[in-house]
Amino acid sequence: xxxxLVVQTSFLGDVILTTPLIADLAGRGAVDVVTTxxxxxxxxxxxxxxxxxxxxxxxxxxxxxxxxRLAGMLRxxxxxxxxxxxxxxxxxxxxLAARVPRRVGFSTSAGKPLYTSRIPRVxxxxxxxxxxxxxxxxxxxAPASATLRPxxxxxxxxxxxxxxxxxxxxxxxxxxxxxAPGSIWGTKRWPHFPALAARLAPLHRLVVLGSEADASLAxxxxxxxxxxxxxxxxxxxxxxxxxxxxxxxxxxxxxDSAPLHLATAMNTPTVAIFGPTVPAFGFGPLADRRAVxxxxxxxxRPCSSHGPEQCPLGHWKCMQELDTxxxxxxxxxxxxx
Numbered sequence: 515x516x517x518x519l520v521v522q523t524s525f526l527g528d529v530i531l532t533t534p535l536i537a538d539l540a541g542r543g544a545v546d547v548v549t550t551x552x553x554x555x556x557x558x559x560x561x562x563x564x565x566x567x568x569x570x571x572x573x574x575x576x577x578x579x580x581x582x583r584l585a586g587m588l589r590x591x592x593x594x595x596x597x598x599x600x601x602x603x604x605x606x607x608x609x610l611a612a613r614v615p616r617r618v619g620f621s622t623s624a625g626k627p628l629y630t631s632r633i634p635r636v637x638x639x640x641x642x643x644x645x646x647x648x649x650x651x652x653x654x655x656a657p658a659s660a661t662l663r664p665x666x667x668x669x670x671x672x673x674x675x676x677x678x679x680x681x682x683x684x685x686x687x688x689x690x691x692x693x694a695p696g697s698i699w700g701t702k703r704w705p706h707f708p709a710l711a712a713r714l715a716p717l718h719r720l721v722v723l724g725s726e727a728d729a730s731l732a733x734x735x736x737x738x739x740x741x742x743x744x745x746x747x748x749x750x751x752x753x754x755x756x757x758x759x760x761x762x763x764x765x766x767x768x769x770d771s772a773p774l775h776l777a778t779a780m781n782t783p784t785v786a787i788f789g790p791t792v793p794a795f796g797f798g799p800l801a802d803r804r805a806v807x808x809x810x811x812x813x814x815r816p817c818s819s820h821g822p823e824q825c826p827l828g829h830w831k832c833m834q835e836l837d838t839x840x841x842x843x844x845x846x847x848x849x850x851x
Contacts, residue, residue, distance in 0.1 A: 516543035517592065519614060522553075522599040523569055526753070527797060529553040530775040531642040532599045533665045534657075537562045538649045539597070546591070548584075548608070556753040559667035571604065585611035597648045601625050618648050641796035663800050664779040668758035675755045676762065679747055688719045689764035691845065692782075693735060694773035696728035696748075699821035701790045701830060702769045707731065708738035709838045710767065714845065715739035721763065723756055723773050724748040765803075765848050767841065770821070774799055783848040785841060789832035790821040803851045805844040809836055 518539045522532045529549055539545045540562035547557060548567045557566050567588075569575055575584055585608050595616035596609035601623025609617045610628050619625060621632035633652050635644050642662040647654060683690075691714055695707040711720055720739060722732040726749030736744040751759060756773065760766055761780040768774045768784065770791050777784045783803035791797070792815060793806050809815070815832055817825070825832075 516594040518543050518545050519548065519588065519593040519596040519609065519612070520545060520599055521548045521569075521596060521605045521609060523548065523550050523571060523602075523605060524600040526553050526556065526772040527775045528599070528641070529556060530664045530666065530772070530779060531797075532645050533557075533560065533562075533779070534642055534662050535597065535599065535645045535649050536560070537665055538646060538661075543594070546593075548588075556666060556757075558754060559669045560665065561667070562665070569608075581608055582611060584608065588612035588614075598623065598625060598629065599645050599648065603628075620644070620648075638794065639796060640798065640800065642800065644796065659800065659802075663781065664775060666754060666757045666776065666779040668754040668761070672752060672755040672758040675751055676759045679745065679750060679759070680762070683719065683745060688717065689849065690721060690762060691718045692721050692723050692760055692763040692766040692768075692773075692777075694723045694766060694768035694771065695731040695735065696724040697769045697771040697821070699771075699790075700823035701817075701825055701833065702771060702821040703731075704769055704787045704789065704833050704836060704841075706836070706838045706841070707767075708734045710841055710845075711735045711739035711744065713838065713842055715743040718764075719743055719745070721745040721747050721759065723751075723759070723766075765845055767845060770797060777801060783851070785844045785848055787833075787836065787841065789830075789836065790815065790817045790825075791819070792816045795819065803848045805848050807836065807841050807844050808832075 522529050544564045546565045548569050551568050551570050554566050554568050589612045593614045596614040598605050598619035603625045606625025606628035617629045618631045619629045621634045697703050728748045732746040732748045757776045760777045760782045765783040766777040770788050774786050778800045781801050784799040784801045785805050786799045788808040
């Protein structure tokens with residue numbers, strides 16, 4: 515049986531969007547995945563993955579020495595092909611040093627001189643499709659939307675954690691709507707989540723997702739909506755635990771950040787708010803029921819590939835002027851669909 519190596523050491527959302535590629539490759543051989551310590555947990559329990567290999571490129575495996583040690587281990591395993599989902603020179607050098615004979619990556623990547631096969635990116639396609647085409651080929655027939663939906667597999671421990679979190683929530687028939695107000699990119703954080711929560715709370719029960727760094731955002735939401743209507747899950751669940759929670763929610767409202775992709779993997783109806791970035795970058799929601807809310811007539815959008823910490827022009831209109839009512843209507847839309 516052939517053995518394949520997938521190297522994906524980018525952001526969490528990118529790792530999640532790589533799972534359709536992994537599933538496709540698993541139909542042809544064994545698949546091992548190299549990823550970061552932060553992202554390794556989200557790939558747990560995935561039946562398409564033989565082994566998750568942690569590459570701590572900023573810690574234990576830092577520098578050329580660390581890369582060569584890992585390459586030696588990979589070389590002993592022996593792979594027929596490597597798929598460079600993260601396109602840096604370091605990832606390409608890792609596959610080359612591991613003596614993987616076939617190295618496939620994007621034609622736009624920094625590491626392309628070290629690839630044996632280069633796949634072009636086509637404008638307007640979702641990033642999940644770009645990644646899938648690393649394995650399927652540039653000329654493959656466009657896949658069905660279900661093929662591109664990420665796959666995550668929360669286990670028993672994650673389900674128990676969610677059950678514990680929701681244990682004291684009254685069973686009064688109110689739908690559970692998740693809010694994900696955070697982002698590591700400052701200008702991606704829509705500032706009107708508390709106002710939205712206040713308008714959702716009379717009909718819905720709310721749960722706030724995020725890391726410990728988002729705790730203050732959860733507090734602001736609870737103050738606006740009433741603490742009795744809000745469950746603060748920030749910092750309380752693992753990534754797969756958050757996915758398990760989203761599977762029990764009627765909808766998610768999120769910035770352009772990782773929870774969007776967790777919800778896509780669980781096919782949870784999603785309202786995605788885009789400010790400095792745009793869905794055309796390839797990171798929009800893929801759930802069956804989804805809506806994107808943005809100010810499409812601003813000439814300054816998009817202002818960067820990720821979203822800077824502060825608005826380059828000082829006004830942050832893309833988020834400040836994105837009306838709460840528009841987002842509320844989008845929530846009602848995905849709930850009704």
